[in-house]
Amino acid sequence: MHMNSDSHLRTEDRPEFERVLDDALRAAPDRPDLAAVGQRLNSEQLRTMVLNADALVTTAAAAEYEHFVKMRAELRAPAAASVRTAVLTPGRGGTGSGAGLTAVVAVLAPVLAGTAAAIFLLVGYLLKALSAPPAFADTMVTAGWAFAALAAAAILFAAIGLLITALRNSSNEVHREAEEENGDDELSEEVARARDAWRHALLERGIVPFLRNALADPSADPAAPAPYRPAGRIPSLGYSRPDFTGPDEGTAAHERPSFTSPDFTSPDFGGPDHQPE
Structure with a gap:
């Protein structure tokens, strides 16, 4: 199972993030730095990579996104305040x-x-x-x-x-x-304006650099792009099972020690005429 960091995007803004990503992939042939799209990695593979690394991609435009969220909250605040005032103080025309x-x-x-x-x-x-x-x-x-x-x-x-x-x-x-x-x-x-600024920053500082690094990195596996992260920019978040191997039973260091019982012999007893030498 692929592991991924949590995105800081709000749920209502994820469709906008995906629209910016799709626009970037459609316009890739017109950008020289993304002209290699489709040669080794196709658009769908690159899209999957970006979505799996959305938390890291969107961080590049975090300042613009926070400003956009703040402006949107201020726009919504008067309507909510009007509803609360109407509920708490009915007949405010008096x-x-x-x-x-x-x-x-x-x-x-x-x-x-x-x-x-x-x-x-x-x-x-x-x-x-x-x-x-x-x-x-x-x-x-x-x-x-x-x-x-x-x-x-x-x-x-x-x-x-x-x-x-x-x-x-x-x-x-x-x-x-x-x-x-x-x-x-x-x-x-x-x-x-805040939304447009966030979209531009997300495209130019987040999505496009990620795609450019993915296309330039020969270590990317086109057959399984989901766990891929471009080296030097996106840290690897995949997990693999440790490879445990048993000890080499043929080596002398791991051989079972052998024990021999002491060699006890009874004393040589004889008759009175037979004295020990």
Whole structure:
């Protein structure tokens, strides 16, 4: 299995890196230093080499890439901040606690007045329906119609308030969006310039030198280009199993030592007439 260093590119920028690489390989015949593409190493083999060494190739344009990422983050920041502001501070078109209190009154007044009107009118007309209606039945009915009128007035007031608030917010939103659009246009141009600078640095200082070294190095194996790294520029990242060999069993240094038991002999005993010499 081929081992490779982790790339510092973000996932969303890898397609752009591969597009720059493909453009470089397509334009190789027009560059004298890459004219050897296809003779010993073809485009697909070279592409595989670069992709396997992407962490080392992209390091050559690391400064331009960091600037591009920073500019892109600044472009995205206002939109994210607007979403957070809208979620955390709904109704930002108002003017503080006073506007909030007015909105509450505008909503509650019609509800309370309408409820009171319904109660007074219902009770008043029920009392008047009795055979002997009490004297305050007419007062209840009058109060009910008074609350009904108040509810209608509150609804009209709330509608006017909501219309004025909507117009004010719309005007503020138009001005804010115009300002953000102008700012975003300028920032978008900065991001585009930063991206072009990164692409150029990636091509001229990363991809092209790698391809040039790969084409000039005769040690590259066209049949298996993936583990290849040009000598002197890209360190070898491949791994091979150590070659362990057993000791030479035929050498004298590794022969099994031999042991012989001591030669014990019993004493030479004889009879009394046989004395040892």
